[in-house]
Amino acid sequence: MPDIVTATDLTRRYGEGVAAVDALAGVTVAFPAGALTAIMGPSGSGKSTLMHCLAGLDTPTSGSVTLDGVELAGLSDKALTELRRDRVGFVFQAFNLLPVLTAEENITLPLTLAGRKPDQAWLDQLIETVNLTDRRTHRPAELSGGQQQRVAVARALVHKPAVVFADEPTGNLDSKSSGEILTLLRRSVDDLGQTVIMVTHDAKAAAIADRLLVLADGRVVHDGDAGDADQVFQVMREVVA
Numbered sequence: 001m002p003d004i005v006t007a008t009d010l011t012r013r014y015g016e017g018v019a020a021v022d023a024l025a026g027v028t029v030a031f032p033a034g035a036l037t038a039i040m041g042p043s044g045s046g047k048s049t050l051m052h053c054l055a056g057l058d059t060p061t062s063g064s065v066t067l068d069g070v071e072l073a074g075l076s077d078k079a080l081t082e083l084r085r086d087r088v089g090f091v092f093q094a095f096n097l098l099p100v101l102t103a104e105e106n107i108t109l110p111l112t113l114a115g116r117k118p119d120q121a122w123l124d125q126l127i128e129t130v131n132l133t134d135r136r137t138h139r140p141a142e143l144s145g146g147q148q149q150r151v152a153v154a155r156a157l158v159h160k161p162a163v164v165f166a167d168e169p170t171g172n173l174d175s176k177s178s179g180e181i182l183t184l185l186r187r188s189v190d191d192l193g194q195t196v197i198m199v200t201h202d203a204k205a206a207a208i209a210d211r212l213l214v215l216a217d218g219r220v221v222h223d224g225d226a227g228d229a230d231q232v233f234q235v236m237r238e239v240v241a
């Protein structure tokens with residue numbers, strides 16, 4: 001499988017002088033198409049910084065990122081915005097839905113912003129997959145947390161992006177809703193061929209991944225098969241002292 005996202009010798013330094021923090025201290029990693037990768041690591045290890053640099057939301061201090069064959073360095077803000085809009089899907093811990101839009105309007109927002117019409121058959125399939133057929137016209141305030149996150153997952157997939165970035169997608173959910181969201185992310189890879197990169201603190205969430213990447217102090221300290229939740233725990237115990 002070709003690599004959808006690559007990072008080469010990535011560093012990200014915040015601040016200057018004695019106050020400088022090396023959030024990323026030289027990360028080289030590639031994410032092949034059609035795989036679900038979980039990124040774990042202690043608080044402050046650089047997970048969000050890595051995800052933001054990979055998604056073109058933050059600019060690395062040095063090193064290179066490619067996304068769907070495009071080198072991000074040197075792209076204008078406009079080109080970066082378009083790249084994110086057209087080729088990236090995002091799922092955040094805090095759902096980030098627009099309160100005035102219905103569930104369906106939130107789902108189609110990436111297409112609306114791009115001035116494109118949804119493929120109705122695909123949209124119906126997606127809404128059915130996330131089990132929201134009877135909630136299409138509800139606004140976020142009328143939906144449970146789990147339902148809101150299912151809207152967010154459908155929104156991340158609606159434009160068939162090259163890659164979906166999920167930042168602690170189950171962080172705000174009870175275990176039943178978490179399970180539903182993880183199943184959806186897994187199905188997006190298995191049934192739709194999506195590529196998903198997910199930051200998580202939860203070993204159960206990481207256990208649905210094909211691959212587990214662990215960061216510590218801005219470096220990759222483990223890269224291997226995810227295994228089940230017990231194996232994820234074991235890896236975390238071994239590599240993060």
Ligand SMILES: Nc1ncnc2c1ncn2[C@@H]1O[C@H](COP(=O)(O)OP(=O)(O)OP(=O)(O)O)[C@@H](O)[C@H]1O
Pocket residue numbers: 014015021022023041042043044045046047048049050
């Ligand atoms: N905008 C910023 N300005 C200064 N320092 C920052 C900034 N963003 C992150 N950092 C620092 O960079 C390091 C890595 O932060 P990052 O948010 O990537 O970690 P993380 O692994 O995602 O942590 P968490 O699990 O707590 O979300 C931390 O020491 C953090 O304080």
